[in-house]
Amino acid sequence: MERETIETPLLAEVCVPLEQQSSEEQQVLRSIQSNRTSQVAIVGANVCPIESLDYEIFENDFFKQDWRNCGCGHILQYIFLKWTLCFLLGILTALVGFFNNLAVENVAGIKFVITSNLMRTNKYFQAFAVFASFNFFLTLFSSIITACIGPAAAGSGIPEVKAYLNGVDAPEILSLRTLIIKIIGSIGAVSASLNVGKAGPMVHTGACIASLLSQGGSKKYHLTCKWLRYFKNDRDRRDLVTCGSAAGIAAAFRAPVGGVLFALEEASSWWRSALLWRTFFTTATTAVVLRALIDFCKSDKCGLFGKGGLIMFDVNSVNITYQLVDLPPAIVLGVIGGILGSFYNYLLDKVLRVYSLINEKKPPYRLLLACTVSICTSCCLFGLPWLAPCRKCPTDTIEECPTIGRSGNFKKFQCPPGHYNDLASLFFNTNDDAIRNLFSLGTDNEFHPLSILIFFFATYILGILSYGIVVPSGLFVPVILTGATYGRLVGILMGSRSTLNHGLYAILGAASLLGGSMRMTVSLCVILLELTNDLLMLPLVMLVLLISKTVADAFNGNIYDLIMQIKGLPYLEAHAEPYMKNLTAGDVVVGPLHIFNGVERVCNIVHLLRATKHNGFPVVDEPPNSESPVLFGLVLRAHLLMLLKKREFSHTPALVGVDAFKHFSFDDFAKRGSGKGDQIEDIELSDEEMEMFVDLHPFANTSPYTVVETMSLAKALILFRQVGLRHLLVVPKTHGRAPVVGILTRHDFMPEHVLGLHPYLKGSQWKRMRFQLFSLAQLFLGWCG
Amino acid sequence: MERETIETPLLAEVCVPLEQQSSEEQQVLRSIQSNRTSQVAIVGANVCPIESLDYEIFENDFFKQDWRNCGCGHILQYIFLKWTLCFLLGILTALVGFFNNLAVENVAGIKFVITSNLMRTNKYFQAFAVFASFNFFLTLFSSIITACIGPAAAGSGIPEVKAYLNGVDAPEILSLRTLIIKIIGSIGAVSASLNVGKAGPMVHTGACIASLLSQGGSKKYHLTCKWLRYFKNDRDRRDLVTCGSAAGIAAAFRAPVGGVLFALEEASSWWRSALLWRTFFTTATTAVVLRALIDFCKSDKCGLFGKGGLIMFDVNSVNITYQLVDLPPAIVLGVIGGILGSFYNYLLDKVLRVYSLINEKKPPYRLLLACTVSICTSCCLFGLPWLAPCRKCPTDTIEECPTIGRSGNFKKFQCPPGHYNDLASLFFNTNDDAIRNLFSLGTDNEFHPLSILIFFFATYILGILSYGIVVPSGLFVPVILTGATYGRLVGILMGSRSTLNHGLYAILGAASLLGGSMRMTVSLCVILLELTNDLLMLPLVMLVLLISKTVADAFNGNIYDLIMQIKGLPYLEAHAEPYMKNLTAGDVVVGPLHIFNGVERVCNIVHLLRATKHNGFPVVDEPPNSESPVLFGLVLRAHLLMLLKKREFSHTPALVGVDAFKHFSFDDFAKRGSGKGDQIEDIELSDEEMEMFVDLHPFANTSPYTVVETMSLAKALILFRQVGLRHLLVVPKTHGRAPVVGILTRHDFMPEHVLGLHPYLKGSQWKRMRFQLFSLAQLFLGWCG
Secondary structure: OOOOOOOOHHHHHOOOOHHHHHHHHHHHHHHHHHHHHHOOOOOOOOOOOOOOOOHHHHHHHHHHHHHHHOOOHHHHHHHOOOOOHHHHHHHHHHHHHHHHHHHHHHHHHHHHHHHHHHHOOOOHHHHHHHHHHHHHHHHHHOOOOOOHHHHHOOOHHHHHHHHHHHHOOOOOOOHHHHHHHHHHHHHHHHOOOOOOOOOHHHHHHHHHHHHHHHOOOOOOOOOHHHHHHHHHHHHHHHHHHHHHHHHHHHHHOOOOHHHHHHHHHOOOOOOOOHHHHHHHHHHHHHHHHHHHHHHOOOOOOOOOOOOOOOHHHHHHHHOOOOOHHHHHHHHHHHHHHHHHHHHHHHHHHHHHHHHHHHHHHOOHHHHHHHHHHHHHHHHHHHHHHHHOEEEEEEOOOOOOOOOOOOOOOOOOOOOOOOOHHHHHHHOOOOOHHEEEEEEOOOOOOOOOOOHHHHHHHHHEEEEHHHOOOEEEEEEEHHHHHHHHHHHHHHHHHHHHOOOOOOOHHHHHHHHHHHHHHOOOHHHHHHHHHHHHOOHHHHHHHHHHHHHHHHHOOOOOOOOHHHHHHOOOOOOOOOOOOHHHOOOOOHHOOOOOOOOOOOEEHHHHHHHHHHHHOOOOEEEEEOOOOOOEEEEEEEEHHHHHHHHHHHHOEEEOOOOHHHHHHHHHOHHHHOOOOEEEOOOOOHHOHHHHHHHOEHHHHHHOOOOOOOEOOOOOOOHHHHHHHHOOOOOEEEEEEOOOOOOEEEEOOHHOOOOHHHHHHHHOOHHHOOHHHHHHHHHHHHHHHHOOO | HHHHHHHOOOHHHHHOOOOHHHHHHHHHHHHHHHHHHHHHHOOOOOOOOOOOOOOHHHOOOHHHHHHHOOOOHHHHHHHHHHHHHHHHHHEEEEEEEHHHHHHHHHHHHHHHHHHHHHHHOOOOHHHHHHHHHHHHHHHHHHHHHHHHHHHHHHHHHHHHHHHHHOOOOOOOOHHHHHHHHHHHHHHHHHHHHOOEEEEEEEHHHHHHHHHHHHOOOOOHHHHOHHHHHHHHHHHHHHHHHHHHHHHHHHHHHOHHHHOOOOHHHHOOOOOHHHHHHHHHHHHHHHHHHHHHHHHOOOOOOOOOOOOOOOOOOOOOOOOOOOOHHHHHHHHHHHHHHHHHHHHHHHHHHHHHHHHHHOOOOOOHHHHHHHHHHHHHHHHHHHHHHHOOEEEEEOOOOOOOEEEOOOOOOOEEEOOOEEEEEHHHHHHHHOOHHHHHHHHHHOOOOOOOOOHHHHHHHHHHHHHHHHHHHHHHEHOOOOHHHHHHHHHHHHHHHHHOOOOOOHHHHHHHHHHHHHHHOOOHHHHHHHHHHHHHHHHHHHHHHHHHHHHHHHHHHOOOOOOOHHHHHHHOOOOOOOOOOOOHHHOHHHHHHOOOHHHHHHHEEHHHHHHHHHOOOEEEEEEEOOOOOOOEEEEEEEEEHHHHHHHHHHHEEEEOOOOOOOHHHHHHHHHHOOOOOOOOOOOOHHHOOHHHHHHOEOOOOOOOOOOEEEEEOOOHHHHHHHHHHHHHOOEEEEEOOOOOOOOOOEOOOOHHOOOHHHHHHHHOOOHHHHOHHHHHHHHHHHHHHHHOO
C-alpha cells in the first residue's frame, strides 16, 4: 500500500536509508535505542507547571527539561502578565476605538459642515463637488494604503479572526502593518460616507493588538520582552486574541457583555470558563476607559465629536410596553427579515465573487473599483434626497427644526426655512447618526413612507456593493442601518394596528436583518440591548432573532462563513458532515507518509523538509527485541529546522539525550508570530554536516494522540476538533505493519478533500440548510403518513 | 504485571477460559474471527444520520444497522421534537416558576396579614404564636416530605445538576418524585420564612422537567412515547437538561440572558454553539410566558400575588450617574465582599459537615434539626425588630407610611401611628420584599445604620444555618439579601463622600457577595442587570464582581464545588492538576483488567458481571495469522445485560453477525433514565444456557478512543474531558503484550484516586487558590529580585 511507503524516491536516491547502512552501525543504533526507551520513562519531579502551554508541543523532553528549571517566580510572572496583558489590551482597544470615532466624527463632520454651509447659500453644485471630491479622495487614500501596503487589512477582518481562532494561521493577518492600515483605512472609508461599518475593523484591530501584545510588540523594532516568552505558544496567543475580538465589539458598540458573547458565539472555536472571566475583564476595562473618554469629550474638547454626533448610540428610551397584539407583526418582521438577510448574504456572495476577479488583478484595477463605488455612493447620497418633498417642521417637538448641526431628525438640505427633508436626515449623515434617527422614539410621523422605502433600497444595495472593495469595511453598521429602515417601513405599514412605536420597529428590524445575515443570537440580542439600553424589549428582540435566524438558515449560511469560503480559509466545523460517519480514518489518509528514524541522518532530514511542506513527522524506533518498528513520537518541522540551524550533529549515530538541551533555550522553540519562521531554504549545510547524525528523541512529542485506522472519520474529527490538534496519527488495527499508517491534519477533514477522494459520496451528501426547508415542508404536508 | 491479568480467580474456577478449550474448538473460533475481521469493514451507504447520538455507543454494528433502516422521516421527527421539547420545557418551567411564586406569596401573605392584624390590636404574644407555629408547621411539612419521600430534593440542586451535566448519574436526582417534592417543599420552606431561596430549586426543577420530557414522562405511568427514542441517549438528554437549568434561572429571576449565561458558565461542562441557540429559545419562551402570567395577575386575580408583593424584582431606576470618586468605595466593596463571600463558603462548609453527621441518622433527627432552625428563625424575625427604635415617617415620600400591606419600606410593627420600624421592614417580610426594600432608590435616610448592621449579621448567620436542613433550599436569595444589606452598610458609612445612592450600594453589595461566594462573573452580572433593569450600572457591577471573585479565589473554592465535594460527587474538572503532567496514563491504571473474547461463553459473562461493577469491557480477538491478540472493541455492561436478557445464545462458538440484530430493536439499547437499568442479579439463566456462547462482535464499539500508556495523565485527561468519554482504553507502547493494559474511567482521574496511588505527590501538590494569595504577596514584596 502506498501510504506505508516510508521513503520517497527522491530521498532514496540521495541518502542511504538506515536499513542499508552497515549492520554494525545498525547494531549500535539499536542498542542505543533500547537504552533510550527506558530512559524516556517519565520521572515525577517538582516540575513547575505553566498551565497554558500547548498540548501539541508539550510532551517532548526538551520542554520537560526547561520546566524543571523554572522556579515559581516564573508562574508569578505568567499570572501577572496574563492579567496585565488583558488590562493593556482593554485600554488600548478602547483608545483605538475612541480615536477612530473621534477622527471619523471630525473628518466627516468638517465635510458635512462645509457642504451644508454651501447649501444654505444655495450653491448646490459646489456643495456636491465638495462632497463628492471629499469622499473620492478619502476613499482613494484608504484604498491606496490598503492595496499597496496592507492588503490583509481589507474587508471586515472578522472571518480572518474567526479562522485564526480556529487554528488557521494566515500570513500577515495579525501584524503591526495590518493593524495600522486597518485603523487609518477604516477612518478614511467611514469618513468617505461609504456604506461600511467600523465594528468589524474594530474586532480585527482588537485581535491585532492582542497578537502584538502577546509577541511583545513587533520583532522588527526589538520591542520584544523576555517575560513574554510564556505567551509564545498557540494557546495563550489564541486566548488573548479572543479577548481582543471581544474588546473590539465592546469598543465599537460600548457593549461589554455583548462583546464577551460575540467572542463566545461567533469568534472562538474553543472555549473555557476561565476565558469567560478574562474576556469579561478585558471588555469591562474597555467599557470603563471608553466611558471616561466620552465624559471627557462632553465638554467640547474634542472638536466636532460630542457635539451631538456621539458615534456610540445612546438611545434613551422611556418605559416601553407592548401587548399580545404586537406579536404577529414581530413574527412577520422576523420572517421577512430572515429572507432579506439570507438574500443579502446571497447577493454579497455573488458580488464578492465578481469583485474577486477584479481584485486578483493589479492594484490600479482595485483602486478603480473603489473609486467607482465612492462616486456612485456620493451620487446616491446627494442625489436621492431631492426626490423627497420638503415637509413642514412639527410644532410639538423639543428638537430644533430644521437641525443646523449634523445630528437630529430634521435636515434642512434644499428646503425653505421651517421645513425639513426627511430623506436627507438619513442620507446626508454619518451612518451612526442615521441609525440614531431611525431608532429615535416619538418620531412616527417624521418620515414619509416613500422616503423610508427609497432609503431602504439604496442602503441595501450600497451595503452589498461597498463591502468587497479594497478598504477596511465592516458589515454590522450597514446591516443595522438597512434593518432599521426595513423595520420602520413595517411599522409604517402596520399603522395604528400596532401599539409599538416606530423607533422600536426600527430596533426589531435591525435585529431581524442581523439575525438573518449574521446568524448570531444571544450576542446580537445583548449587543442590541446594550446599544439601546432597553431591557424590556428583550423578549421581542429574542423572538425576532430566533425567527429570522431559523428562516435564513433554511437558505444559506452565515455571512462570515461564506466570506471564509470565498477566501479559501480551511475552517474546521465543530460537527462532522453526515457522510463522515461512513468513512474511516484510514480512508482519507493519502500517501506517501514520511517517517524519520529516532537517530536520523542530517541529509535525510534536509531532503525531506525540502521535498514536502508537512509540519509534523512521525519518529519510529526499531527496538532490538522486537521485529516490528515502534512509534516513538512526532517531531515538528519547526523543531527540526531549529535543530538544523543550531547544527547539533554527531558523527556517529549516537544518542545525545538530555545533553542536547544545553545548547538550546526555551525561546528557540517558542512559537513565532503568525507566518514567520525559518525556511529550510535559508539553512546552508556543508557536505560533511549532511553526512552526520542527529538524535531526534529529545525533541519528539513522545505521546501524540492517535486513532486506529478503522475509527470512523466523524469520531476522529471529534477528537481532532475538541482537543484542538494539528496532527493526528493514524495507527494500524493489526500489528506487523508500519507502526503508523498516516497523519491526519486539518486539510484531511475538509469536505472538499474528503469528497475529492470519495466522489461517490457527493450524491448522498446531505445539504443541511436547504434540506431543512424541504423537510419542513414535507413535515407539514404528510406528517401523519 | 497485575493489570494485565485477564481472568479473575473467581472466573477461572467456574468457567473454562477460551485458552483451555479443545484445540478444535479454538480452531473454529479463530477461523471465524478472521472472517469476522474483514466483515467488519465499514461500508459507505446511505445511512440516515442522526447527529446527536452518543459517540460512546455510536460505533457498533447494531447501531449502524438500525440507522441504515431509518428514513428521513426520522430526522424530521428528531428536529421537530428537539425544538418542541425546548418549547414545552420553557412553558412548563415558567408555569412552575409562576406557581411557586403564587403559592409563596399567598401562603406567606396570609401569615403576615394575620400576624399584622393581631399586632395592630396589640396582641403581640398571639401574633408571635401564630407566626412561629405557621413557620414551624410549614417547615415540618417540607422536611417530612423531603426526608421521607424525596431525599434527593433537599438542598439547592445546582451542585447535582452541575454534576449530572459533567457526566455523574446520581440516582433519583432527576426523577418525577424529586420534581414534585422539590416544588412543594420549596414553597413550604420559603413560605416558612426560612432564609432560603428558590432560585436553586428552580434550576433543579427545570432540569427535572427536562429530564422527564426527554424520557417521555415517567415510565411508571406508561406515558412514554415512541418518538422520543432519539432522546434516550446521554447527549440529547444532557442538552435538554442544560436548557432546563437555564430556564430555571430565567424563571426565578426573569432573566433570560442571565439564564443562558448561567447554564454556560456554571452548569454545563460541554458547550456547543448550537446549544446556545437552543438554550436561548427555551429561556425566551420562559420569559414570555412568565410575563404574560404576571400581566394576567396585575388585575387582582391571583389572591395576594401582585398586590405589591411581586416576587420577581422589578426595580425601576431613574437615570444613574456616577463619577470617578465612586470607584474607591466600589473597590473596597469588592474586596470586603470577596472576603465575606469566601468566609460564607468556609462557614457553610463547616456547618454542612456538622449537619451531615445529623443527616446521616434517621429521619426524626433531621426533622428535629429543621424544626430547631425554624424556631430560631421565627425568634429572630419576630424578636430582633424590637431592638430598633420607632422612626418617624418621612413627610416627603409618595409611599404610604406606615405601609399597611406587606410590601414597602415602612412597616408599622409595634410602632405608634405615624411611625415605622425600619428593621421590621426587612425582617418581617418575605426575602424578596426585603431585597426590593434594600434595592429601592431615594431611601437613604430610611434605614438606621444599627438596624442594617443587626439585619446583616442575622441574615448572614441564618443563611448559613438554614441551607443544610432537609428542605429544598436555594443559596441565591440569602446571599443577595445579605450582600444587599452589606452594600447599604458601606453606603451609609461612606455618607456624603460618595455620590452614589444607597440603593445602588445595595446592588453592588449583592454583586460582591455573590461574586465572593458563587464565583460566577458574566452570568451574575447579567442576572443583576436583568433584575434591576439598569444597564448603566454595568461597569461598576463588573468591577465589583471581578474584584470580589479574585479576592475570594485566593481563599477557597466556589460554593457549589464545596457542596459537591461534601456530597462526594466525582466532578471532573476541565483542567488537569499540575502533578498529572508528571504521571503517565499507565501509572494510574489499577488491575485486574477484565477482558472478553470476541465469542464468549455465557457463564464467563455472567460471572464477570457479577464479580465487578465495571461498565465497559474490552473485547479481544486472536486472529489466526498473528501471535498476539488484537483489540476488537469495547462492549458496555448495559448491552451485555440486554444480550443476556434476550438469550440470543448459540451452542457452538459461532459468529452470528448481522443476523443478531433481528431480535433487537433500537429501544433495547436506548439509554435508561438515570439510575434505572437492568441488574445482573435479576437475570436467571439455566445451566445449559450458561454453557452456550454469545457473539459480542456486533455489539462492541469497534473503535474506542485509546491512549498509549506513556501518555501523560494530563494529556489523557484533556482527551477524556473534551470528548466527554466514559471509558478510555490504555494500550501498550510496545507490542507483544496484551493489546490493552487498562481502562481509564472518571474515577481514575479524580485527585483523591491519583494521590492515593502516588502519595509522594501530595507534597508537591500545588494548591492553586491559596497559593495565589501567597504568590501575589511575594510578587509585590520581591518583584525586582
